[in-house]
Amino acid sequence: MEEGEDTLFGLLARIGRPVPDHRPWPRHVTDRAGWLTLIENLGVADWSLLGLWGEPAAVHAALRAEAAGEVAVISLPCPEGRFPSLSAVRPAAIRLERAACDLFGLTAEGISDDRPWLDHGHWGVRHPLADAPEQGATAVPYPFLKAEGHGLHQIPVGPVHAGIIEPGHFRFTANGETVVRLEERLGYVHKGLEGLMRGKTPTDAARIVARLSGDSTVAHSIAFAQAVEAALGVDIPPRAVWLRALMAELERVANHLGDIGAVCNDAAFSFLLAELGQLRELVLRAADSCFGHRLMMDRVVPGGVALDIAETGPKRLFDLTAELRRRFAPLVAVYDGKASLQDRTLSTGIVTTGLAARFGAGGFVGRASGRGLDARKAPGYAPYIELEFEVPVLTEGDVNARLWIRIREVEQSLSLIDQILRRMPGVPRGPDGITPPPLASMPAGRGGEGMALVESFRGEILTWVRVDADGTIGRCHPRDPSWFQWPLLEAAIEGNIVADFPLCNKSFNCSYSGHDL
């Protein structure tokens, strides 16, 4: 086969050697020459970047060939602390490479932007996750990109914003009302999560990753659990698989309902926020009564789930989906029928299909811009392979399209909840009548590497984990979908008026905490 026509697996086999005990997809270790060949191939192939993360002396990139359905990790040892940057061929790599530099001291050679990203100079230490972190650090001014021209002015916003939202800094350059450039500066809520997970048992580390992004706690917990289970070759009880999906769909519905209302509120239509806020509350209360926590935090654990659904749960959830269907449809009709509202959302904050594809954006941001990927379908995982649902796709890429994707996803998730309730395997009763929670025990004294792709309400989460031989976490990298959506917000707002920024921002609703780690 000629160069440039390789399949992803074909290329990796040519440039690297496979690592044993990496599941469910292969990982290959290459050398500098192989890495450069990879970059060359990325220039012509349409493989998407799923993630990029560092280790003290290595860098890893996860890639996917969408058409062939191939997913793989490629690793480059970098004992000198340098590696050739992927950013020229995959711009989504830029911030990930800047983060790898901040945390591990790995230099991406040839990166177009070498400013620090997560490190603001306040940690008292540089490269905290490197083998030998440098003590002491001072904050240096952060040079924002320049936009020069007649009549341009800058508007700095944040990190503390005007509402009840997460902190981050936005630097607008505007010409009158029109935004010429937006530059994001993130990292304010960097908590050192990856460092905290090191050396913990999977069960303890799960409590940390469950707090990476509170609105996606279920999805991140599932991704971490699946990665650990893959690494250790653990089969979990079938009922746990279904209970996880049930929680994941409840989480998706709750977030979409709240956000659809909030987007409309940012267009000064508070009626829908009030109505949809009530529906969201119904979901959280149902989650509370079924699983004992409104956000279902710490319910998904490596090996299965921490507790079974309350006995009254299934009935309550059937009632919930019926009530939501009854009350949601008329509210959608209100949105659809309000010209003054759509005046704000139509053709506002457009992300072109080309840009969404270039950044590999997933979730409703990607799907509103023609990118119909959904980890529940491809690569797919249990129990979704057995369930019927559609993945809505639009191409307009504006606030309105992102809203409609979320409306359709609410409908699909309600159907999924019903299907799951109907088809979930029954409670296995022990001989003494006691019902054990659907939870497999974790093997001790065994290591391995695993990864998982799981669809959160925002999009696809990639979690990669290495469990050391002593059974503790050696390295875990949870990559929130926000990494590939934040950069698109900068593009979406260009040419819009400053006053439409809250609307655009809410229609993305990227996670700060999930991104900042």
Place this chain on the structure above:
Amino acid sequence: MFKHILRSLTGGPVTEASPGPSETALAELAGRVDRASKARLGRSLSIRQVDAGSCNGCELEIHALNNPVYDVERFGIRFVASPRHADVLLVTGPVTRNMADALRRTWEATPDPKWVVACGACAIDGGVFAGSYACVGAVEAVLPVDLRIPGCPPRPAELLAGLLALLERNATAP
């Protein structure tokens, strides 16, 4: 749409009865509130929420306070956009080192008298993030804290009980 409004008008409020103020929260507060400020504040409280590194879970529940089911405004509790308008800073998160400055400056921008409420496990003692190179830990390590509302995240009813304690203490002052 008009059908909806009609139904909302005739259907009665969806808002729930308020929970009682929490005793422990009240007790914690008692020693700290100064007389003059009590008189000045009366029965309304303006809150500026500051996310100092939260996972966003606490914010979700604080948001819920504003939905029609909890409707916190009926108690005279309002969330305001600027610390300059605030009586209370409601702080969440394990105070990341990257946010510590902004938190301090927000506090400085808040006029006296002011109260700081540490909301959630992270704000109280760092939660699961305690000990990280990137976190200061408890809000108390950065600002004087007047009230703690435990939980991960606290439920809206628990938030409400905590805030009501703050309010009741003010209202009953001479």
